[in-house]
Amino acid sequence: MSTPELPLIDQNDGGCGDDCACGDGEESGLDPALAELLADAGLDPVEVEDIAHMALSEDLDGGVDVTTVATVPEDAEAVADFVAREDGVVAGLRIAEAVFSVVCTEAFEVERHAEDGDTVKAGEVLLSVRARTRDLLTAERSALNILCRLSGIATATRRWADVLEGTKARVRDTRKTTPGLRSLEKYAVRCGGGVNHRMSLSDAALVKDNHVVAAGGVAQAFNAVREAFPDVPIEVEVDTMHQVREVLDAGADLILLDNFTVPETEEAVTLVAGRAVLESSGRLTLDTARAYADTGVDYLAVGGLTHSSPILDIGLDLREAV
Numbered sequence: 001m002s003t004p005e006l007p008l009i010d011q012n013d014g015g016c017g018d019d020c021a022c023g024d025g026e027e028s029g030l031d032p033a034l035a036e037l038l039a040d041a042g043l044d045p046v047e048v049e050d051i052a053h054m055a056l057s058e059d060l061d062g063g064v065d066v067t068t069v070a071t072v073p074e075d076a077e078a079v080a081d082f083v084a085r086e087d088g089v090v091a092g093l094r095i096a097e098a099v100f101s102v103v104c105t106e107a108f109e110v111e112r113h114a115e116d117g118d119t120v121k122a123g124e125v126l127l128s129v130r131a132r133t134r135d136l137l138t139a140e141r142s143a144l145n146i147l148c149r150l151s152g153i154a155t156a157t158r159r160w161a162d163v164l165e166g167t168k169a170r171v172r173d174t175r176k177t178t179p180g181l182r183s184l185e186k187y188a189v190r191c192g193g194g195v196n197h198r199m200s201l202s203d204a205a206l207v208k209d210n211h212v213v214a215a216g217g218v219a220q221a222f223n224a225v226r227e228a229f230p231d232v233p234i235e236v237e238v239d240t241m242h243q244v245r246e247v248l249d250a251g252a253d254l255i256l257l258d259n260f261t262v263p264e265t266e267e268a269v270t271l272v273a274g275r276a277v278l279e280s281s282g283r284l285t286l287d288t289a290r291a292y293a294d295t296g297v298d299y300l301a302v303g304g305l306t307h308s309s310p311i312l313d314i315g316l317d318l319r320e321a322v
Contacts, residue, residue: 027046028045028046028049029049030045030048030049030098030101031101034097034098034101037094038094038098041094041116041187042187042190043094043183043184045098047183048094048095048098048184049098049101049102051095051146051180051181051184052095052098052099052102052142053102054180055099055142055145055146056099056103058142059138059142060138065134065138068133068134068137068138069134072134072137073133074132075132076132076133076134077131077132077133077321078131078133078318078319078320078321079128079129079130079319079320079321080129080130080131080316080317080318080319081125081127081317081318081319082096082125082126082127082128082129082143082144082147082314082315082316083124083126083314083315083316083317084120084121084123084124084126084312084314085122085313085314085315086122086312086313087119087122088119088120088151088152088154088155088312089118089119089120089151089154089155089157089158089191089192089312090114090115090116090117090118090120090147090151090191090312090314091116091117091147091150091151091153091154091188091192092116092146092147092149092150092151092184093112093114093115093116093126093127093147094116095146095147095184096127096144096146096147097110097127099139099142099146100129100131100135100136102139103135103139104131104135105132106131106132106135107131108129108130108131108132109129109130109131110127110128110129110130111127111128111129111130112127113125113126113128114126116154116191117154117191117192119158126314133318136316136318137318143316144314144315148312148314149178149185149188149311150185150188151311151312151314152309152311152312153185153188153189153192153305153306153309154188154189154191155192155309156192156304156305156309156310157171157188157189157191157192157193157194157309158193159286160193160194160286160289160302160305161192161193161194163286163289163290163293164289164290164293164300167293167294168293168296168298169292169293169297169299169300170194170300171193171194171195171299171300171302171305172189172194172195172196172197172279172299172300172301173185173186173189173194173195173196173197173302173303173306174197174301174302174303174306175197175200175201176303176306176307177306177307182199183199185306186306188306189306192305194302194305195299197301203232204232204233204234205225205232205233205234206235206237207221207222207225207234207235207236207237208237209237209239217246218238218246219246219247219249219250221236222234222247222251223250226250226251233253233254234252234253234254235252235253235255235256236252236254236255237256237258237281238255238256238257238258239260241264241267244257244268244271245271248271248272248275248276253276254276254277254278254279255268255272255278255279256279256280256281256301257278257279257281257297258281258282259281259282260280260282260283262288262291262295265278265280265295266295266296269295269296269297277298277299278297278298278299279298279299279301280295280297280299280300280301281300281301284300284301284302
């Protein structure tokens with residue numbers, strides 16, 4: 001749902017100054033209203049600001065935007081429109097705003113035409129930013145890189161969510177994320193209608209084949225984790241029906257059916273009979289997703305949401321400020 005009625009936001013604390021949160025990990029230097037929006041979306045404003053600084057630092061490499069400084073008068077102002085070049089689902093608009101908040105050393109205005117999670121059409125204006133032209137051009141690529149990447153993930157996720165509509169199954173991500181961007185990429189999955197698996201190695205356990213080898217068996221691995229961390233949710237990866245029975249008897253919270261066929265998945269669902277949550281992994285494509293969902297599993301794990309989704313093409317068009 002688009003929200004063109006949202007007011008212009010005057011953000012005048014941009015740039016890397018006394019309020020910059022880069023490196024301190026405590027308080028965001030972003031505009032408070034923007035920081036609140038990020039927090040409401042489940043994102044850490046300090047982390048978002050740090051990512052914006054990192055992207056810009058990589059782009060400037062300790063110098064200045066030589067092309068822009070040479071060609072654009074210092075006092076020139078313009079409006080930059082973020083425009084969808086193709087249909088899709090948008091994600092990362094507030095993060096793009098954070099990039100401008102870091103770059104802009106003077107007041108800038110934002111007009112929001114869409115919200116994260118919206119389905120957008122080619123040619124649709126998503127966000128407009130009025131600021132110094134130099135700042136707009138310096139921030140352009142960093143903002144677009146993040147916005148296009150996250151929108152691509154959201155768009156891919158929505159395709160899976162649409163295929164699963166009408167079943168109880170939900171598509172969810174994995175930890176196969178870009179280093180440093182996990183929270184943002186998992187946010188994009190949520191924008192597309194998916195759900196998140198664990199965020200880190202510490203908030204839930206996932207017993208995989210190598211853990212099974214190290215522990216001497218799947219039940220032994222499960223029991224070892226349960227004894228060491230009794231309050232942590234435990235998911236166990238299995239690849240045979242015998243292992244399903246083993247971990248079910250041991251009391252697993254969630255069982256990951258690795259590379260099971262559809263008939264094997266149906267058999268596992270019948271055997272488990274609701275005593276554990278079931279997740280399918282491997283062999284999954286958009287063409288087969290519905291068949292797996294119709295077996296009654298709870299989740300479809302799709303690592304490709306974050307490691308292989310193409311970007312959504314979004315451009316930035318500059319126009320005169322009026």
